[in-house]
């Protein structure tokens with residue numbers, strides 16, 4: 001029997017009806033509505049097909065009437081101008097897609113390595129994710145990165161093998177790469193169907209049905225049960241993998257194992273299997289694999305069905321937020337500046353509801369602020385609403401302080417109640433792991449002792465996401481001094497949108513210095529300032545963010561006695577410094593405990609100690625070699641004597657000056673950022689690529705063959721791979737790809753250090 005499914009106008013009608021119901025009159029959270037929401041992200045290695053897949057989802061759901069293509073620069077989610085020009089996705093845009101009576105809220109995450117920060121921020125608010133693999137490449141370097149991040153945030157995932165239209169795409173090889181590289185249990189749900197070498201459809205391995213897409217743009221498809229009589233080999237292969245699927249499920253899911261044992265006919269219903277897949281996926285014991293070719297319009301509807309069937313609803317989301325009960329709880333995951341609407345903050349709602357023009361309380365910053373207008377988002381289009389209920393994504397206008405990563409509720413009292421409930425939960429055995437967030441782990445590591453439940457609750461509720469180390473620096477200059485203030489405002493706004501951008505004013509030169517994640521990252525910041533803020537800025541040459549470490553130790557005493565503005569300033573400090581690898585932030589300054597020093601330092605006023613700390617922090621910002629931040633150093637205060645009326649700022653400045661002398665005496669070496677680099681290139685070009693790499697101080701760790709490609713994994717100093725993408729393109733006639741991420745800071749050989757100093761200082 002043939003069943004015909006197609007999209008018609010009723011879906012559009014339904015969509016509008018749904019939107020009204022869901023946003024406008026929702027005075028209370030409706031459990032039925034929550035059950036049908038999926039907050040998901042699409043994560044992938046660059047070029048696996050995220051944007052293409054998203055565009056198809058919007059089209060088949062009736063949200064857009066025509067379909068854009070990445071290479072035409074007209075897709076909905078790549079809406080910022082630079083993205084269209086470059087054909088890559090930079091901003092996480094939240095897109096709402098109605099599907100099967102429910103709603104998929106999709107956060108389009110960037111795949112470029114420069115923007116890992118954004119990926120992390122969106123992961124923190126996802127209930128589930130689709131990991132897109134290029135069916136001809138399987139698991140790639142960036143796939144591994146996002147996979148690990150998703151595991152850290154405990155986000156259940158389904159895998160989508162895209163590009164199955166390609167002749168070199170292989171389901172089996174991809175499944176193997178999932179088992180081997182991700183060390184995950186795959187649940188293969190599809191086979192592909194080809195006709196004269198062309199992909200025309202899929203086989204649904206749960207229902208044993210063939211699905212054939214019959215129309216050019218893929219709106220229509222037919223389903224038909226496979227039979228042993230008509231389908232021979234196809235049927236046999238499908239039945240084999242169907243059994244394999246059931247076997248795997250029964251080994252990880254007790255419920256289905258029980259059904260099999262108690263079932264005499266040995267026949268499981270498709271429902272039973274689907275439910276077992278859902279349970280295993282949500283518990284992250286296994287990961288469904290679906291197939292398709294978004295570009296050729298095959299398999300996108302089945303992927304969306306998979307999202308609804310197997311990924312969790314907000315009701316099954318992160319346990320942490322349950323401590324807010326019915327009270328408003330939401331996490332800001334994106335701040336943007338819209339020309340007409342001003343600042344817009346994207347907030348993932350966990351409980352309660354957000355109304356327009358209400359007071360909210362920001363837990364991280366311990367302050368309240370007033371919301372303005374309220375919207376829901378369709379890429380770059382905003383629809384005004386009265387309220388947004390739990391489970392959804394609110395776009396809030398007029399917030400001034402709330403930053404990406406902040407958690408908000410209604411009032412401080414509500415926050416205190418939530419903290420109390422959370423602390424009670426944390427006292428129960430075995431709950432800590434379940435309630436943990438990766439961003440909290442780092443803060444916990446910095447603590448000296450095991451935190452009490454109250455303290456732990458505070459850390460879990462109070463924190464944003466961790467900001468990665470910036471590896472590139474460059475100065476930025478306005479066209480004239482007149483534009484200085486406008487530039488500072490622009491940078492302030494951009495920094496709120498993107499905490500991985502750091503902005504520092506260099507006291508000595510008066511220059512503004514940007515620190516960022518990569519060449520492209522800083523380049524895009526520049527373009528946005530020119531385009532959106534209309535300031536014609538220039539970037540200075542790109543510099544590597546080196547660190548300095550001390551070679552030996554040093555000690556110095558500084559005495560100050562002079563009149564400043566009529567007041568006598570008298571001070572004597574003695575300080576020393578030595579190398580301590582990985583020293584914790586709160587252990588950088590220690591006080592000398594020997595008898596004489598201890599009795600001297602006992603008189604130190606807390607306010608003066610604070611001034612000393614500030615001096616230490618200032619000194620650590622600029623090492624003696626190149627003026628780069630000094631790391632792995634511990635500083636000891638041995639002596640502190642001050643006259644009456646000596647100001648704190650003189651204390652700070654003197655401590656910094658004293659330490660600079662200490663650092664000079666101890667001498668420093670440069671540490672350079674090194675990156676882990678993975679290059680994938682055709683075998684035919686691998687000799688040239690390797691020869692080039694060997695000239696770049698690269699440490700090759702692993703080379704393997706993947707189909708016709710060599711995969712080269714190595715550790716490379718960042719300075720050697722600046723501009724590598726264009727080199728690689730010309731070496732491989734555009735056939736090779738690479739990905740890179742920060743690995744560590746490492747000491748350099750003396751001749752390379754000399755070269756680095758020369759590059760930065762010019763002599």
Ligand code: GDP
Nearest residue numbers: 046047048049050051052070163293294295296
């Ligand atoms: P993203 O970087 O993950 O967003 O990937 P894009 O959606 O931008 O796709 C990268 C490239 O792969 C584009 O040139 C697409 O046209 C192409 N592409 C996407 N999906 C498919 C597919 O299913 N088959 C083939 N052959 N190409 C595809």
Ligand code: MG
Nearest residue numbers: 050051088089
């Ligand atoms: Mg994209």
